[in-house]
Amino acid sequence: MPSREDILNAKILVVDDSPDNIELMEEILREEGYTSVSSTMLPEQVCPLHRQHNYDLILLDLQMPGLNGFQVMKGLKEIEQGGYLPVLALTAQPSFKIAALEAGARDFISKPFDLLEVHKRIHNMLEVRLLYRELAQYSRAQQELALHDPLTGLPNRRLLEDRIETTLQHASRNHHKAAIMYLDLDGFKTINDTYGHAYGDEVLKTVAQRLLACSRKEDTVARLGGDEFMVVLGEVGGLADAHGPAAKLVEAVSEPIFVNDLKLQLSTSIGISIYPDDAETVDALISIADYALYEAKRGGKNRFCATSAPAAAKVQAPAVKPELATPRG
CATH class of the missing domain: 3.40.50.2300 (Response regulator)
Structure with a gap:
């Protein structure tokens, strides 16, 4: 009252x-x-x-x-x-x-x-x-x-899908492309199991802040749950325009994270899909990015990968730096 x-x-x-x-x-x-x-x-x-x-x-x-x-x-x-x-x-x-x-x-x-x-x-x-x-x-x-992740404050899956739909509509009207980047943290489970969920939560919050810092204001950074994130890029010319942002994210996540004077390190793998080259619907784009993420994991982690469909030939970008090619987590 x-x-x-x-x-x-x-x-x-x-x-x-x-x-x-x-x-x-x-x-x-x-x-x-x-x-x-x-x-x-x-x-x-x-x-x-x-x-x-x-x-x-x-x-x-x-x-x-x-x-x-x-x-x-x-x-x-x-x-x-x-x-x-x-x-x-x-x-x-x-x-x-x-x-x-x-x-x-x-x-x-x-x-x-x-x-x-x-x-x-x-x-x-x-x-x-x-x-x-x-x-x-x-x-x-x-x-x-209801629309944001309570831990990181980022949009959750429900809001993310709406943001992707809006981005695709805008790209279609303006004859642009859009990129979906699906991220999974390499080595996060080990940190969680070794140091506990409190440390894991601090790591997730730090990663969220780094993803935001590496993204443009008009991009969407969301947490899907667990150690999975997604970044949506609007107004890109094609896959090549997503390589730079993806490499920047890989490098940012690999930087040491300090929690209570404890130095922790992990990396991220990223799968990329492009609208409308790979698909024209939200679900299909997410599925293709998810498969590309699997390919990035299988290729050695700490890298990004793009593929148009599970049966299509893989298009993989090289690791950002030679010393980053081996996952630290």
């Missing part, structure tokens, strides 16, 4: 065409302890101000020249887009009360103001508004967790 401090620090906008009414409401709010109160006598400013400041509460007079309160609420609905409309209507007309609620206002205050009623309705509305925001943030956080 929102604390009293949260409620008193909430952002409030007072909208009224009467300077006396604005002065009175601002005084009421200040005396109650509200710290972030602003006002306007121009109803056409309400929507632009709300876009800029995202108010927690808008005290809105319904009868104003030019735009009336009902027209203002219509504009606010477009900004909130189905969210909680933070409008507390101010009206001296009893018939407007139900109309205001039907138009989207969450509550109303009658004029002339009753001080106790004003305090209670404002407090209650802010409490609900802030709680609604907390729940929305929690929902977004849960959604993020």
Whole structure:
């Protein structure tokens, strides 16, 4: 639940065409302890101000020249887009009360103001508004967790497949190619078995950071699970354009990793598939990259490999450096 401090620090906008009414409401709010109160006598400013400041509460007079309160609420609905409309209507007309609620206002205050009623309705509305925001943030956080690996923070397989689909669509529209690089860590099981999962987790986090550091901002780096990762490259001219990034990843992973003053070393094997040369669907591209990864493992690990299909001839790139050709893990 929102604390009293949260409620008193909430952002409030007072909208009224009467300077006396604005002065009175601002005084009421200040005396109650509200710290972030602003006002306007121009109803056409309400929507632009709300876009800029995202108010927690808008005290809105319904009868104003030019735009009336009902027209203002219509504009606010477009900004909130189905969210909680933070409008507390101010009206001296009893018939407007139900109309205001039907138009989207969450509550109303009658004029002339009753001080106790004003305090209670404002407090209650802010409490609900802030709680609604907390729940929305929690929902977004849960959604993020559902799409990202909790250990490394990288996209998980579910999000990865969507990212690949988007990359392929973009490549098709712009007549480019795309590359899928499937990575598996050589020697990770030995580290896990020898030093424990805590050390293994630190290794995975370090590898994730290195993969991100070696990739472009527009590329996708994801963890599939265990010690398997995938990097998706958009806008490549062909297989040759994937060789450099793959070699860079192989070299980065082979650098020593220090965990609690313990020096650990491992390497990575990478399988590559190219859209649309090898396949045109997400599943097929992943399968071909997986087979190429198997070929890289079989060829000595610590290297990258590309193959168009299991039955096709293998196209293997040389190891990055002679001294890296033998796996260290």
